[in-house]
Amino acid sequence: MSHENAPHRLTRAEAVLAARRRGVAIVLEDTHDPHNMSAVLRSCEALGLQDVHIVSENQKSAWVNKDVAIGAHRWLTLHEHDGARQAITALRAAGYRINVSQLTPDAVPLSELPRDERSAYVFGNERDGVSSAWLEHADARFVIPTSGFTGSLNLSVAVAVTVYDRLLARSVASFDGDLSESERAELRATWYKRLAHGSVRLEQSFRPYLANPPAAKRSFPVDRNSD
Numbered sequence: 001m002s003h004e005n006a007p008h009r010l011t012r013a014e015a016v017l018a019a020r021r022r023g024v025a026i027v028l029e030d031t032h033d034p035h036n037m038s039a040v041l042r043s044c045e046a047l048g049l050q051d052v053h054i055v056s057e058n059q060k061s062a063w064v065n066k067d068v069a070i071g072a073h074r075w076l077t078l079h080e081h082d083g084a085r086q087a088i089t090a091l092r093a094a095g096y097r098i099n100v101s102q103l104t105p106d107a108v109p110l111s112e113l114p115r116d117e118r119s120a121y122v123f124g125n126e127r128d129g130v131s132s133a134w135l136e137h138a139d140a141r142f143v144i145p146t147s148g149f150t151g152s153l154n155l156s157v158a159v160a161v162t163v164y165d166r167l168l169a170r171s172v173a174s175f176d177g178d179l180s181e182s183e184r185a186e187l188r189a190t191w192y193k194r195l196a197h198g199s200v201r202l203e204q205s206f207r208p209y210l211a212n213p214p215a216a217k218r219s220f221p222v223d224r225n226s227d
Contacts, residue, residue: 006214009195010206014216016075017184017191019048020177024166025096026159027087027122029055029130036126038072039156045072047163048177050187053079053120055087057131074194084133096120100130100138101158103151107141110165121162126155188213 026044031037031054044052081087091098097119113119122138124130135141144153144161153161179187189210196202 011217015218025051025120027053042072043160055081107143
């Protein structure tokens with residue numbers, strides 16, 4: 001096995017793994033619009049997040065519009081929760097601070113929240129906002145300040161702005177991730193299998209690289225879902 005001849009899709013996967021982050025997670029509650037859901041997943045994956053929590057509190061959440069997501073959901077870890085309280089328990093167990101997007105008098109601008117803490121950012125649907133359980137358990141409520149006549153952003157845009165703001169203090173330009181070696185190994189096994197696209201021959205040829213991964217080769221900007 002020669003690393004010099006390692007498949008390009010694997011060296012790209014290693015670059016993505018090296019930049020992956022779990023210190024920031026996104027939570028979506030009762031998102032009923034497949035376009036919004038898919039756009040959120042695409043933004044999260046493109047900006048290097050790994051975990052998105054999908055919560056069904058008062059209605060079943062929408063699923064993926066593949067034309068919008070362009071395969072982003074294949075590389076994310078999606079956590080589905082039956083209600084807010086189940087999601088809150090899971091997030092606390094994983095060590096997350098809970099920041100809730102909500103237009104209330106005590107909400108602070110997003111930029112004032114600490115960026116260096118392991119945090120989940122919770123968004124409700126555009127009509128009703130978040131359910132009461134999130135407000136009860138929130139460590140902070142935040143808003144994205146606007147200066148136009150329109151007082152709020154579309155859900156998918158709000159999530160993208162939030163993620164980018166949170167990563168500004170985390171060396172975005174150098175693509176430093178925060179996964180442990182065991183987390184990388186687990187994702188590597190999943191991703192390599194998916195990159196084989198069902199080919200037994202390719203999957204077998206990728207297998208030796210699991211224990212001895214090739215060097216990461218970054219080729220930004222590239223749509224990695226094309227492989």
